[in-house]
Amino acid sequence: MAEDWLGTTGFGIFFILFGILLYFDSVLLAFGNLLFLAGLSIIMGLRKTLAFFFQRHKLKGTSLFLRGVVIVLLRWPLLGICLETYGFFSLFKGFFPVAFGFLGNASNIPFLSALFRRLQGTSSMV
Known part of the structure; x- marks a missing residue:
C-alpha cells in the first residue's frame, strides 16, 4: 500500500520535471504538484506533514512553496516554479x-x- 503512494509522489516529481522540459506547461506542473503533495502527505501522514511544514522556523519556506503551487494552478508557471524552488530549498x-x-x-x-x-x-x- 505504501509503495502505491510512493509511486504517486514519484509520478508527481516526474510530471513536474516533464512540465519544466516542455517549456513550463502549466497543466503538467499543476498535476505534478497535486500528485507530489498528495503522495507526500499520505506517506508521512497528514499530521506529521502539517507538523513538518508549519514549524515556526520553516514558515517562510512553506509560504513560498505553497504560494508557488497556487500560482502554478493559476497558470503562471514560470513565476510559480521559481517560488516553489526557493521555498523547497529553504524548507530542506x-x-x-x-x-x-x-x-x-x-x-x-x-x-x-x-x-x-x-x-x-x-x-x-x-
Missing part, C-alpha cells in the same frame, strides 16, 4: 548536508567524495 536546507555526507561516504570515487565533503561543510545544521 537542513537536510542537504546530511544527504551530501551520506553520498560522500557511500561513494568510492575520490573526486565525488571530496566534492560531497566540501558541500557538506558549507551549511550548518540547526
Whole structure:
C-alpha cells in the first residue's frame, strides 16, 4: 500500500520535471504538484506533514512553496516554479548536508567524495 503512494509522489516529481522540459506547461506542473503533495502527505501522514511544514522556523519556506503551487494552478508557471524552488530549498536546507555526507561516504570515487565533503561543510545544521 505504501509503495502505491510512493509511486504517486514519484509520478508527481516526474510530471513536474516533464512540465519544466516542455517549456513550463502549466497543466503538467499543476498535476505534478497535486500528485507530489498528495503522495507526500499520505506517506508521512497528514499530521506529521502539517507538523513538518508549519514549524515556526520553516514558515517562510512553506509560504513560498505553497504560494508557488497556487500560482502554478493559476497558470503562471514560470513565476510559480521559481517560488516553489526557493521555498523547497529553504524548507530542506537542513537536510542537504546530511544527504551530501551520506553520498560522500557511500561513494568510492575520490573526486565525488571530496566534492560531497566540501558541500557538506558549507551549511550548518540547526
